[in-house]
Amino acid sequence: MRATRLPRLHVITDTRVLDAAPVGPLHDPIIATEAALAAGARLVQIRPEDHYTDRAAFDLAAAIAALCDQYGAACLVNDRVHIAQAVGADGVHLGADDLPIDAARRILPPASIIGGTARDPESARAARRAGATYLGVGPVWGTTTKTGLPQPIGLEGLAAVCEAVDLPVIAIGGITAERAALCRAAGAHGVAVVGAIAAAADPRQATVELLEAVGESPTAGREDDSRNTRTAGDSRSERVRAVGAGHTEETPDTGLLRGVGRA
Ligand SMILES: Cc1ncc(COP(=O)(O)OP(=O)(O)O)c(N)n1
Ligand SMILES: Cc1ncsc1CCOP(=O)(O)O
Ligand SMILES: [Mg+2]
Numbered sequence: 001m002r003a004t005r006l007p008r009l010h011v012i013t014d015t016r017v018l019d020a021a022p023v024g025p026l027h028d029p030i031i032a033t034e035a036a037l038a039a040g041a042r043l044v045q046i047r048p049e050d051h052y053t054d055r056a057a058f059d060l061a062a063a064i065a066a067l068c069d070q071y072g073a074a075c076l077v078n079d080r081v082h083i084a085q086a087v088g089a090d091g092v093h094l095g096a097d098d099l100p101i102d103a104a105r106r107i108l109p110p111a112s113i114i115g116g117t118a119r120d121p122e123s124a125r126a127a128r129r130a131g132a133t134y135l136g137v138g139p140v141w142g143t144t145t146k147t148g149l150p151q152p153i154g155l156e157g158l159a160a161v162c163e164a165v166d167l168p169v170i171a172i173g174g175i176t177a178e179r180a181a182l183c184r185a186a187g188a189h190g191v192a193v194v195g196a197i198a199a200a201a202d203p204r205q206a207t208v209e210l211l212e213a214v215g216e217s218p219t220a221g222r223e224d225d226s227r228n229t230r231t232a233g234d235s236r237s238e239r240v241r242a243v244g245a246g247h248t249e250e251t252p253d254t255g256l257l258r259g260v261g262r263a
Helices: 029-038 054-071 081-087 101-107 121-130 154-164 177-185 203-213 236-244
Strands: 009-012 043-046 074-078 091-094 113-118 134-137 169-172 190-193 247-250 257-260
Touching (some): 029 054, 054 074, 054 081, 074 081, 081 091, 091 101, 121 134, 134 154, 177 190
Parallel strands (some): 009 190, 043 074, 113 134
16 A cells, blocks of 8 residues: 655746746746656646647646656646546545536546645634545745735634644745745645745755655655665556545545545
């Protein structure tokens, strides 16, 4: 049996259209993702923004899912559940404007990872009831990556959500390596980043620093060293089942497992 824990570092692709010069030397979602995977990242969230047609989103997702397979990492798709299905992703991340979590649960494979956005204890509890595997909580700090967000909730707001629900909390919004450690201290299971890797001068080194900050150093002993080695018979669905094995609760109505362990 492989690792049962939700990875603590979620690397989110940066698909912004940039008016000026690229924000980093490797500002290409596929190149930056490969650098992060090579550094030891174990979960990528593919986040094609609205200017991506479904075809462009599919092409990006298929390329990144293949890279994730190669490195033995999990891969989630933001918003577009049908793209996740089409590329056989490990799951999705859904927010208030997306397909409801319980609806996605009904159509995705049983062990799928489904993240839900929450900003406060009430929305966190609702996402849990709907069947979320983990919560993406933020913005904890201000971010230049996404516009139109509400005021940052700060470490206090993050801690309040962590207290309220027994689900892994992934902090998002303005995360740096230094802040990632603060999020962990506030009770978060891990962090999600866009700019800290995609806009870094050296995305690979930035990933190493973030992994260390969340206690998932690529050089430290892994729960399962085979996770980063592609082996014969390896498939994304096998990895989904492995992550799902850490789930703690069975939803009575669907028999689906949810609640990847926080430890
Ligand atoms: C880990 C994580 N947390 C939060 C979000 C934000 O999701 P959402 O609120 O649906 O906003 P968009 O990302 O879709 O613009 C996320 N993607 N990942
Ligand atoms: C999608 C999203 N939702 C809340 S903050 C955010 C963007 C986070 O990007 P960054 O890590 O660059 O601050
Ligand atoms: Mg969304």
